[in-house]
Amino acid sequence: MVHNRTAVALLTAVILLVGCAGAGDVRSSADGLSQVAQTGGPRAMPVLVVSQPFFSGDFQAWEIYQKTYDLCAHLNDASVPVMAPWEYRVFNRQENPLLGSTVAQVLRDEGVAPEDSLQLELRVVMLGGTGDVVVHGTDTRSARTLQRGEVRLVVRSMYDSVELARVVAPFEEDNLAPDVSSANRTPALGRAVASASAELTVVLREYYLGRPALLGAKLMFNPSHIFQYTVGDERPLRDRFRKLDAMDSVARKLPYYQYFAPDISVDAVMQFEASDPGLLVEMPGGLAAHGIERGDYIVAVGGHRAHGPQVLNRPFLTGSDKVTIEFVRNGRSSQVVVRN
Numbered sequence: 361m362v363h364n365r366t367a368v369a370l371l372t373a374v375i376l377l378v379g380c381a382g383a384g385d386v387r388s389s390a391d392g393l394s395q396v397a398q399t400g401g402p403r404a405m406p407v408l409v410v411s412q413p414f415f416s417g418d419f420q421a422w423e424i425y426q427k428t429y430d431l432c433a434h435l436n437d438a439s440v441p442v443m444a445p446w447e448y449r450v451f452n453r454q455e456n457p458l459l460g461s462t463v464a465q466v467l468r469d470e471g472v473a474p475e476d477s478l479q480l481e482l483r484v485v486m487l488g489g490t491g492d493v494v495v496h497g498t499d500t501r502s503a504r505t506l507q508r509g510e511v512r513l514v515v516r517s518m519y520d521s522v523e524l525a526r527v528v529a530p531f532e533e534d535n536l537a538p539d540v541s542s543a544n545r546t547p548a549l550g551r552a553v554a555s556a557s558a559e560l561t562v563v564l565r566e567y568y569l570g571r572p573a574l575l576g577a578k579l580m581f582n583p584s585h586i587f588q589y590t591v592g593d594e595r596p597l598r599d600r601f602r603k604l605d606a607m608d609s610v611a612r613k614l615p616y617y618q619y620f621a622p623d624i625s626v627d628a629v630m631q632f633e634a635s636d637p638g639l640l641v642e643m644p645g646g647l648a649a650h651g652i653e654r655g656d657y658i659v660a661v662g663g664h665r666a667h668g669p670q671v672l673n674r675p676f677l678t679g680s681d682k683v684t685i686e687f688v689r690n691g692r693s694s695q696v697v698v699r700n
Contacts, residue, residue: 385530386559392524393515393567405568407441407472407678408480408515409448417486417509422597423546425589426619427553429668431482431513434557436670439572440564441677442480443472446585447667463518471662474518476678481514484549489532507533511552513560525563529556543615571677576645579658579669582632583620587613631657638666641687650698652687659693660686 489507515525531552539547587598639658675683
């Protein structure tokens, strides 16, 4: 997956994605942010800490991971600092650990200042649908379902959980759509997440000053965490592949890797399978001046695991003076200090 795109490419993608979801369908309100903005002058863009996502309907844990990652990636591409829910310690997987007296310590442990942060809820609510039978020929037929739903992004204050802004993006999922696959059963939902993310970015920029990320690096995220990610008591996706040999397992996992990076090679999959979460550098961009090269594998940023490109960009978006990047090159660990 390519991150840190140019502003022109980002705006073009946003326009296309909003069009796919249905122009004019996305709704937003920001009364709370408006009131907060009146209490002082221009403020820096806060870190949006995504709480444990809520999905109603028949969604598996790996699908929740995909769409939550998409939300974080879209915001990151738009230069909004964001923290994914799998980055911080979860004291109770059934509840949101960012509520209560532990919030400050949880965030500070992960290098985020709670006073400069807001909560972001991702809710996917299914609203019902219809069923039909599609006849393909004299002997073949399929059951078609059209499921309506909404993506709801809710921004809340960090300590008292007061709602500050809300974005709602409707969608309709067709199980027989041509872009539906075993590793992406809900492409319409994905487009709605993109549209909602774009609208939320517009809302935030009305009240906060953004700081562009100028790294310009092309990175490929290692999403192997998807195979261990669980919600509640659900068994992780990795259990499907336990009885397969190594090659069959990689072949079965490949479509899930391709969701995040369509052009990923089998060699990269093998590397990811044997590695901790991280970012494979395809083009170093601005990091080249600090000694980062193509093929380096970034494993930590500022002492925190690289659980997504947002971990690399967040320090630069929040004005850190210097950041230590740890990486692996040819099997050997190294690190560089990048000054902002």
